[in-house]
Amino acid sequence: MASHLIETSEEDSFLAVARYIGDLLSEGQTYTALADTPGTKFSTECEALLASGDYSKLLEQFVSQLTLIFDKVPDKAALDCCLDIVVLTVPRVPEGEWAAAAAKVTAAFTAEVDRHAEKRLSCLTDLFNAVPDAKVQYTILLETLGYAKKAGLAGLLAPVVKANAESWAKKWSLNVADRRTLYFACADVLRISKKKKAGPLDAYKLTLHALSTFQGANAAELAAVKDVAAEAVADFIKFPELFQFDLLEAEAVTQLENDKQHAPLHKLLTLLLTSSDVKGLEAFNKQHGEVLKSVGVSYEDLLAKGRILALLSLASQSDVLTFAAIRESLALEEGQEEAFVIRASGNKLLEARIDQLRRVVTVTKIARQTFTAAQWQQLRAQLASWKDNVWSVKDLVNTQKDDGLSRGVPTSAPVRA
Numbered sequence: 001m002a003s004h005l006i007e008t009s010e011e012d013s014f015l016a017v018a019r020y021i022g023d024l025l026s027e028g029q030t031y032t033a034l035a036d037t038p039g040t041k042f043s044t045e046c047e048a049l050l051a052s053g054d055y056s057k058l059l060e061q062f063v064s065q066l067t068l069i070f071d072k073v074p075d076k077a078a079l080d081c082c083l084d085i086v087v088l089t090v091p092r093v094p095e096g097e098w099a100a101a102a103a104k105v106t107a108a109f110t111a112e113v114d115r116h117a118e119k120r121l122s123c124l125t126d127l128f129n130a131v132p133d134a135k136v137q138y139t140i141l142l143e144t145l146g147y148a149k150k151a152g153l154a155g156l157l158a159p160v161v162k163a164n165a166e167s168w169a170k171k172w173s174l175n176v177a178d179r180r181t182l183y184f185a186c187a188d189v190l191r192i193s194k195k196k197k198a199g200p201l202d203a204y205k206l207t208l209h210a211l212s213t214f215q216g217a218n219a220a221e222l223a224a225v226k227d228v229a230a231e232a233v234a235d236f237i238k239f240p241e242l243f244q245f246d247l248l249e250a251e252a253v254t255q256l257e258n259d260k261q262h263a264p265l266h267k268l269l270t271l272l273l274t275s276s277d278v279k280g281l282e283a284f285n286k287q288h289g290e291v292l293k294s295v296g297v298s299y300e301d302l303l304a305k306g307r308i309l310a311l312l313s314l315a316s317q318s319d320v321l322t323f324a325a326i327r328e329s330l331a332l333e334e335g336q337e338e339a340f341v342i343r344a345s346g347n348k349l350l351e352a353r354i355d356q357l358r359r360v361v362t363v364t365k366i367a368r369q370t371f372t373a374a375q376w377q378q379l380r381a382q383l384a385s386w387k388d389n390v391w392s393v394k395d396l397v398n399t400q401k402d403d404g405l406s407r408g409v410p411t412s413a414p415v416r417a
Contacts, residue, residue, distance in 0.1 A: 011050065013081075014046075014050055014058070014089070015046070015047060015050055017062075017081065017082050017085040018042070018046030018047065018050070018058075018061070018062075019043050019046075020078070020082065021039075021042060021043075021062070021068065021069065021082070022039035022040060022042045022043030022046075023039060024039070024065075024068055024069075024072050025037070025039035025042055025065070025068065026038065026039025027039075027072075042061065042065070046058060046061055049061065055089055055092035055093045056093045056097055056101065058092075059086075059089040059090065059092075059093060059101055059104070060104070062085070062086045062089060063104055063105060063108050066086065066108045066109075069082045069083065069086075070115065070116050070119075079119070083126075084126070086105065086123075087105070087123055087126045087130050088130060089101075090102055090105055090127060090130060091130050091131055091132065098131055098133050098136050099133075099135065099136050099139065102127060102131055102136050102139065102140055103139070105127060106124065106127065106140055106143045106144075109123050109124050109127075109147075110124070110146075113147070113150050113151040113152075117151040117152075118153060118156070120147070120151075121144070121147060121148055121151065121153050121156060121157075124140065124143065124144040124147060125144060125157075127140055128140045128141055128144060134171070134172040134173075135172075137172070138168075138172055138174070138178065141168070141182070141185075142181065142182070142185055144157070145157065145161070145185045145186065145188070145189050146185070148189055149188055149189055149192065154189045154190075154192045154193045155193045155194050155195050157189055157193075158189060158190055158193035158195045158199065159195060159198045161186045161189050161190055162190060162197075162198040162202045165182065165183065165186040165206055168182065169182055169183070176213050179210075179213060180210045180213050180214075183206045183207070183209050183210035184206075184207070184210050184228070186203075186206050187203040187204075187206040187207045187210065188203070189203075190202045190206065200235070200239075201239060201241070201242075204232060204235040204236070204239065204242075207231070207232045207235075208232060208246070208247060210225075210228075211225065211228065211229055211232060211247055211252040211253070212246075212247060212252075214250070214251055214252040215250065215251055216251070217251065217252075222251055222252060222255050223255075225252055226252075226255060226256065226259060226262065229252045229253050229255070229256060229262075230256055230261075230262045230265055232247075232253075233245075233253065233256065233262075233265050233266065233269050234294075234295045234296075236269065237265075237268060237269065237272065237295050237297055237302070237305075238295050238296055238297045240301065240305060241347075243308060243309060243349055243367070244367060244368065244369055244370065245269065245273060245369065245370050246370055247370075248269065248270070248273055248274075248370040249370075253266070253269075254266075264288040264291045265291055265295070267284065267288075268284055268291060271284060271306075272306055272309050272369075273309065273313075273370045274313065274369075274370075275306075275310060275313060276310055276313040276314045276317065276329055277310055277314075277328070277330070277331070278303060278306045278307055278329070278330060278331050281299075281302060281303055281306045282303075285299045285302070307330040307331075307332070307340055308340065308343065308344050308347070308349065310329050310330055311326065311329070311330060311340055311341070311344055311350075312344065312349055312350065312366060312367065312368075312369050313369065314329050315350055315352075315363040315366050316366055316368070318363075319362060319363050319364075320361070320363070321360065321361045321363065322359060322360050322361075323337045323360065323361070324359075326340070326341070326361065337361075338354055338356075341354060341361050342354075348367070349366070349367045350363055350365060350366045350367065351363070351364045351365040351366075352364060
């Protein structure tokens, strides 16, 4: 059978695809004047639906033949054309039916993962872009993410997910529950992606966004994400490039403290983020060495990270650190102090000047390992103080200006040519 799809207008494209599918259905069957073939019946019905503008029923006809399209369309161009028409039928149905129509097409595309998986995933992304409705897009996206994960195609979506996950949540004005669902679904795809620039580290960041929404959640909701929170803590401990964890006091994380399974992990997190020395890490390793194995981190790597975090904690207590204090807190050999200060500076965790003659380090800027309620309170106080100072300066300037005007004194020097 030699069939060609020639596009002249949108309506002609729909009709051409309907007839093409009809030809596929009629293969090997004989047409007579007394009896239509399944293909001629299909074509005739589609023509009538298109003429009446009933795109809802036309979509049902197309979807009913989706398996046939995937199995029997002989070349890529024709297949792409047929699938494009199926997708573009969805926004043609009445607006109130978009959700149901999209759900019907999504279910058809996600029905199989063993055959044409990449093409099916491509169709799902096309459908996502074709429907101009935020709620429907959200639903399609979740199905698309789930399909990519199930079909082993997470890497294809990972860069797009990384770039858009947060903007989707804002653009669609998602409520808390939907935002959580979106972040977790996106994190799942990124976690199994093998892309260097969109992978587990990006999944970790989205997971933290999701966990931050559980403040004030009920006990059942918190319990449901206990293992997820534990995994996020483990990721923080494991990833060598991570030195900040802002959810130490978040309810999703604090629940781990009294959990039989995860309490040691929470204890290790607390040691890393709050201690100004590394002595506790050695004791922890002796008592809970199995925790490090479960996390997938060696004690040597943990100690290296712990030393950087201890240095940050030490620097948060004093702007001037002696080499001796650094050496004692970080359990270093003589002469290793500068290397850890330089490493912390290289990771943009602090800015400091090293005075080798006086054997001191002067810290000018530091990145917080975590942000607790006390630190938020301190920041509010600082901002309030700065605000008061600004208003005081403004009042002083206005007062001087008013005094100058009352005495006839110019408030600015004349400009000479």
